[in-house]
Amino acid sequence: MKLTLKIWRQKNVDAKGAFVRYPVDDVDPEMSMLECLDVLNETLILKGEEPVAFEHDCREGICGSCGFMINGEAHGPEKATTTCQLTMRHFKDGDELTLEPWRAKAFVFVKDLVVNRRAFDHIIEAGGYVSVSTGQAPDGNTILVGKEVADTSMDAAACIGCGACVAACPNASAALFTGAKITHLGTLPQGEPERERRALGMVAQMNAEEFGSCTNIGECSAACPKEIPLEVIANMNRDYVCASFRRRDDLPTPVTPGS
Amino acid sequence: MSNAGVLPQPASPVTFWQSTNGKKIVMAVTGCIMFLFVTGHMLGNLQIYDGPARLNAYGHLLHSLGEILWIIRGVMALTIILHFTATIQLALATNRARPVGYSRKESINSSYASRTMYWSGPIVLAFVIFHLLHFTVGAIHPHAQFVEGDVYGNVVAGFQVWYVSVWYIIAVSLLGLHLSHGISSMFQSVGLAHPRISPLLKFAANAIAAVIVLGYISIPISVLLGIVK
Structure with missing residues (x-):
């Protein structure tokens, strides 16, 4: 399936941020949200562009490292699911996903989808x-x-x-x-x-x-x-x-x- | 080598009133007082269906309380001031807490009433001020002469002006919306929640709010329909 990822790109807390649209072809429905970003990042690296920064560790939904807003919902639309456990089969071919970091004054912005908790x-x-x-x-x-x-x-x-x-x-x-x-x-x-x-x-x-x-x-x-x-x-x-x-x-x- | 940059620096203590939790507890207690007032006021108002003598006697009884009436008025004024001050300070704190907003944000669980408390509250406050000038002081009383002591006559004359009735119905409906969240939320704020009882409380809050709205708006509707004249 093909998806468009609209991702918040910001170099650091002082830089100006903006959304950038990335088309991602060949998204496997069994991929997790983070694996989808991994695939995107590999293409970005091959093109010589800066990969999207996001936090992750266990990818089993138990460490609490990952997480960003997906289409206006924290950890995306699935109930009781972390971002790393959210599989792409919950989205339809051709969907556009808006990915944004947690936004709070207490969570100091770091880079792209990463904040300091x-x-x-x-x-x-x-x-x-x-x-x-x-x-x-x-x-x-x-x-x-x-x-x-x-x-x-x-x-x-x-x-x-x-x-x-x-x-x-x-x-x-x-x-x-x-x-x-x-x-x-x-x-x-x-x-x-x-x-x-x-x-x-x-x-x-x-x-x-x-x-x-x-x-x-x-x-x-x-x-x-x-x-x-x-x-x-x-x-x-x-x-x-x-x-x-x-x-x-x-x-x-x-x-x-x-x- | 200095380690001042990495060692935690002490800040000043957070007092009860300075904490958002403390302010919410004050809002819960003052909200509860206002809820009790609104309920009692509605029960008093419904005596209008018993005729002019009954309602005017009730109004006279309240005025004959003298100093006690002024104590009640003072407590209510203080209650409103505390509730309002806490709201303003919490709203400002909330604005500071998220300086950069989301481009897209979905509400997945919260009720419409709970998300619009910051709107329904001030509109109801504006209405309360109008309402006091309308029926207590008599300063604003369009299309009719305000008669001190004739509660029944003032109510009927007041509500026969259609736009006054419409404004009343809108404001009381917003009060109901405010209460439908507030009645259950006040328990949560002071720390009373239970997985078995809280869902029932949420249901009861909606039901009580609906009863209060219906009780209040039945009066202008009855006046406009000519049932009470």
Whole structure:
């Protein structure tokens, strides 16, 4: 099948960007979106042109490296699918696909379809961990965890940090990502001791990174390749409001974005 | 060699009000107060179907509250100011959060109401100001004399002007649109969500919003049709 890829080309954050149309013939319906770009890049290299930059790693939908907007949808039109797992059979012969990078102030532009998602790392550093005692390994199952709690935590832990939630949100909010991390750790007994400090720290960092506000509309959850439910955002808000009232120490200090 | 460039630099703490989450919680609480007011106001208004005596007595009762009425008015004014201030600040933050927009962006899950809150809200606010001048102060009362204390007469005379009724119906419909998202969204903002209950709440929010719209717009429609005169 033949496709036209309309791709955002921009050398770096200071350069002026523009869409460029590339016809790609011989697209195999079994190819993934990234393989389609690989094919295009080989022809570009042979012609002596700059290949299209895009991020990727595992190509199994579990690492969270890949991702860009395909026809106005984060990771493309398929539900619960990352860009690397999106096969070309979902498109028709002759289609034009618009490929655009994630757009948010917190995601600093790098090149073509690549953005820097360091802001997510800062949010994790602000509380996305649990403290454990060193020494001998404890016996397994000494802390009992209910099935429902384990499931809630596990569903939230499925977040791969790809940034599709921010990209799909009309407000460029990172509420689903931060909520997923807070739910993943905060609902388990192991994460309980730091629960309130975690909520205050991660929410503060999320705000310092200048992500937008959550308007509870659900675009993030619909775009999420791991189908993280909106409930995690409520969990974050609940932890945050409880922690704000019960706090005895000074507020946690976020780090400056970009540092 | 300096490592100042790579070491994280501390920023100032983010207070409750400075955080988008905190502002949304304020919006949820103030939104809830306004929702309760709108519901009570509608129930009060529906007494119009019991005749002039009943409605005018109700209006008189409210005015006889004296200081309590002014406390309620003060709370409502503060509520609106907080809700409005948070909206403006969040809208500005949202604009800053995505300086370069998409050339193409599809909405795949969100409701029309949820995406138009920034439009329906200010229009309803403009209507509330008009509404107060129309029926409370009596400063704008086209084609009829505003009579202090004659609630029934003022309502009937006010709604007999077709364009006033149309504006009222449009504004109340937008209020319903605003509420259909707001009633369920306020629970999410303060951290109350449950996979079993949240979908029911979404349905209930739409139903409650529809009942409120129908309750309110039945009055100008009844006046225009001559059922209430």
